[in-house]
Amino acid sequence: MAGGAPTWAVAALGDEPAPLIAAFARHHRAIGASEVHVFLDRPNPEVVRLIGDRDGIFITTCDQAHWDRVNQGRRPERHTGRQKFVSTSVYQSTTCDWVLHCDVDEFISDGAALSKALVKADRSKGLVIRNAERAYLPGSPGEMLFEGGFRHPIVLAPEDIQALYGRFGKFLSQGLTGHHTGKTIVPTGQKWEMGVHHPKALGTGPKPLLTSTNRRLLLHFDGLTPLHYAIKLLKKSFENYSGPKRKIGEAREAQYRFTRNHADRPREILRLVEGVQSLDARQAESLLALDRLHLDPFMPKDCDDLDLTRATFDALLRERDGEILAKAGLEM
16 A cells, blocks of 8 residues: 555456456456456456457456466365355465455445555454445346346344235345345455455454444345356255255245245246346336335446346256256246
């Protein structure tokens, strides 16, 4: 930093269609990240082509040769374990003042606002960037990947959640399909390692202290299209790995349980996807009145030449995940 504005890096492990990963990298570099580190969970040469010759974006393919080099050939079995490994490697090697780990479906909306927050931030603490979640507005999901409004977490009595969301309320946590804990941008130079949401102390050191941003600067697109979300549910519902099961929230587990129980009834899965991702007019009006839905549009920066249409993204998903879609009988 040396008297100037704090510098920040972003690290992400991605296994998504190339246009999304390229948009993630281009956007964060364009809004002020000094470094964007993208780790590909499987080879994807198209990502390299779409990102092009842009300084400050670093792409690493996490194939077996990579794990041979960095971890004696051991590829962490769980996706979260691989996330922690690659983001910690960035944390330990970067010259930036701060490092943010997030997923490629999460976008910082305002780089200037984040930089301003970092100027004031206490470098002995992690800074939690609070999140909002994209929801489809009444009508249709639209033609582009990033259309919709952004709902904020809301704490309501069970009967009020039931009144607002009906049968789908039990599948939402504070009104969101995904997390409401945000992601932490972490000051470098501490005896910490990166976590999925928050940093961890190395060894027996004290638990890192955290503060949080005032604004919800992290936009979470939990499923870039309805098909994307349906595939996510199917994959996670039948995920199998050794060791103890990862703890997830009650609402998310309810989604997975429903998907497992209705795997032979694709219409029910599609109904769930629509029920948790889309707002009808009454729901949108209620959330707007409670100041829990914001309608400011979002489009990633430096992406005008990328094809970010739903049609192209879904075509890439069908090509990649055709087997699981055929097995589930999902046609979207």
